Every structure is written in C-alpha cells, then in structure tokens.
Amino acid sequence: MYTAGSQAALHVCEIYTSIMGESTYAGWPAIIVRLAGCPLRCTWCDSPHAYRNGEEVPLGEILQRIETGGLRLVLLTGGEPLAQAGSRHLVSQLLRLGYKVVIESGGGVSIQGVDPRACIVLDIKCPTSGMQDRQVWENLDCLKPEDEVKFVIASRGDYEWARDFLRRTDLAERQVVHFSPVEPGWEERQADGEREAHAERKTHGDREAGGERKADGKREADAERKPDGELGADGQHEAPGRAGEQSTDELKPRAPASEAGGGGGDRGGLRLAVPTQPPGVTRRALAEWILADRLPVRLNLQLHAWIWGAGTRGV
Numbered sequence: 417m418y419t420a421g422s423q424a425a426l427h428v429c430e431i432y433t434s435i436m437g438e439s440t441y442a443g444w445p446a447i448i449v450r451l452a453g454c455p456l457r458c459t460w461c462d463s464p465h466a467y468r469n470g471e472e473v474p475l476g477e478i479l480q481r482i483e484t485g486g487l488r489l490v491l492l493t494g495g496e497p498l499a500q501a502g503s504r505h506l507v508s509q510l511l512r513l514g515y516k517v518v519i520e521s522g523g524g525v526s527i528q529g530v531d532p533r534a535c536i537v538l539d540i541k542c543p544t545s546g547m548q549d550r551q552v553w554e555n556l557d558c559l560k561p562e563d564e565v566k567f568v569i570a571s572r573g574d575y576e577w578a579r580d581f582l583r584r585t586d587l588a589e590r591q592v593v594h595f596s597p598v599e600p601g602w603e604e605r606q607a608d609g610e611r612e613a614h615a616e617r618k619t620h621g622d623r624e625a626g627g628e629r630k631a632d633g634k635r636e637a638d639a640e641r642k643p644d645g646e647l648g649a650d651g652q653h654e655a656p657g658r659a660g661e662q663s664t665d666e667l668k669p670r671a672p673a674s675e676a677g678g679g680g681g682d683r684g685g686l687r688l689a690v691p692t693q694p695p696g697v698t699r700r701a702l703a704e705w706i707l708a709d710r711l712p713v714r715l716n717l718q719l720h721a722w723i724w725g726a727g728t729r730g731v
C-alpha cells in the first residue's frame with residue numbers, strides 16, 4: 417500500500433487501463449498515465465488532446481489510482497511526460513514500489529536524470545514532424561541498451577531521412593529501433609485537439625482575469641492600509657502577484673531553437689530537412705520499403721488503431 421509522502425502534483429490528462437499499443441511492450445496490459453502539456457507541436461501528433469493543462473493531481477492520488485488499476489506495468493506518456501519536473505519523482509516512486517515503468521518521450525526535453533531502471537522509448541523526429549530543430553539530440557548519448565527509439569514516418573522523404581540516419585550512425589546496433597507509420601485521420605485529431613486546448617486556455621484566461629481583477633482590488637485596498645515600503649512577515653518587500661502558484665510554462669509549446677538562438681542544425685552529418693506537409697504513408701508501403709532496404713528496424717503499428725480505431729481515447 418502506498419502512503420503519500422509528497423504534496424507534489426502533476427498535470428494529468430488521463431489515467432486508464434489498456435493494452436500497450438507500441439514498442440516491444442505492445443500487447444501487454446498496462447496502466448496508462450497520460451501527462452498533460454507538450455513543448456512540441458508535431459504536424460501529425462496523435463495526442464493533441466494532451467496539449468491542454470489537464471487536471472492537477474497530487475502525486476499520492478496518482479499512485480493510488482495506479483494501484484487501483486491492479487497491474488504492474490505502467491506507461492508514462494503524454495504530451496511530453498518529462499516536461500513536468502515532478503514526473504521524475506513519480507517514476508522513482510513507482511520503481512521503488514516494484515512497478516515496471518516505460519516512458520514515451522517525444523525527445524523535445526532532456527532525458528537526463530530519469531531513474532535508469534525505467535525504460536525510455538524516445539522519438540526521433542523526421543522532417544514532416546516540423547520539430548527537428550527542437551529535438552534534444554544529446555538524448556541519444558544518454559540511452560541505455562534497454563531503451564528504444566521510434567521514428568514516426570509520414571512520407572517517403574521521412575523514410576529516406578530515417579534510413580540514412582541509421583546508415584550513418586550506430587543507433588540500430590545499440591537500440592531497438594521502431595519505424596511507425598502515421599495513422600490516418602491525424603488532420604481531424606489535430607484540429608480537435610487545438611480546438612479543445614484553445615477552449616481551455618480561454619476558460620482558464622477568463623478565470624485568471626476574474627482572479628486578477630479581485631486580486632488587484634485587494635492589493636489596492638491593502639496598499640491604502642499600508643505605508644509605502646512596508647515589509648512582509650519574512651522581512652522582504654511583499655511582491656504583488658501570485659507567489660507560490662505553480663507555473664505551467666513548461667507545459668506550453670516552446671519557440672524553435674533557431675528562433676531562440678539555440679542549436680539544432682544537423683546530427684550525424686545529416687542536414688535537417690525543411691518540413692513538408694505529410695502526404696501520408698500506408699502500413700504496407702512502409703513494410704515493403706523496410707524489406708527492400710533490409711533495414712534492421714521493427715515495424716511498429718499502433719495496436720489501438722487496429723483494435724479500437726485511430727483516435728479513440730481512453731482505451
């Protein structure tokens with residue numbers, strides 16, 4: 417039985433029981449913990465509903481809900497689960513309690529400091545994702561032998577880029593490598609997710625604006641009561657605003673590294689291609705390309721799309 421020892425909380429999109437849909441763990445029953453927010457915006461994202469801030473859930477409650485699920489395999493996914501600092505703590509707690517933990521990371525944040533007993537399935541972004549310049553390439557040097565990597569393939573161009581990447585690096589000798597075709601219907605899922613995120617931002621904004629108006633009124637009333645320069649109880653000048661409130665900045669999309677003056681550029685001597693709209697790729701075409709090139713990769717089909725249909729949530 418877990419006894420809550422931390423007041424930390426995470427922004428959670430959903431927690432449910434399902435079959436692992438991807439990676440070498442595909443097919444195993446698992447508790448899926450989908451954390452909210454992602455700093456990236458992949459063109460074909462299959463989880464845009466996780467862009468929202470989600471519900472803030474204390475760590476103890478998350479662990480209780482996982483325990484109630486009655487399974488020993490936990491998938492931490494998103495969004496980007498590692499964008500929230502508290503997720504590393506959750507991972508360590510789960511491992512301490514004897515769970516097997518798999519983490520799906522989009523590769524846009526560092527995986528350094530993640531408990532090495534967890535298995536990481538790391539995305540490597542292909543050109544049509546539009547997110548190559550936000551990939552944290554140093555993550556490839558942090559992978560353990562039991563970690564896995566995944567290329568989501570949305571076009572012949574993506575395939576050739578990923579194939580050439582593997583030919584120029586030793587990645588496929590070090591890790592299990594998955595090639596996964598973009599599931600059809602990504603355009604509708606993207607539009608739905610963006611609409612939901614926009615609606616949530618608006619509601620949140622309205623609520624905040626209401627709160628700000630109240631706070632402004634209170635601050636003005638306080639200012640009238642206090643002389644200028646009065647110190648707070650801790651001896652510091654009291655700052656206006658909402659000190660102590662948890663920031664959700666890490667859950668929001670970041671500017672591209674190029675715009676932020678950061679790195680990116682290339683990896684393994686490969687130029688990062690200019691993103692194009694994905695025309696889509698069939699599972700059969702991807703299978704045949706892999707066979708034709710004798711690539712040492714695993715064709716990774718999303719089991720959920722086959723069982724429940726692409727885009728079905730909570731299963």
Ligand code: SF4
Binds near residue numbers: 460521
């Ligand atoms: S990394 Fe890309 S695919 Fe994954 S949740 Fe973020 S935007 Fe979607």
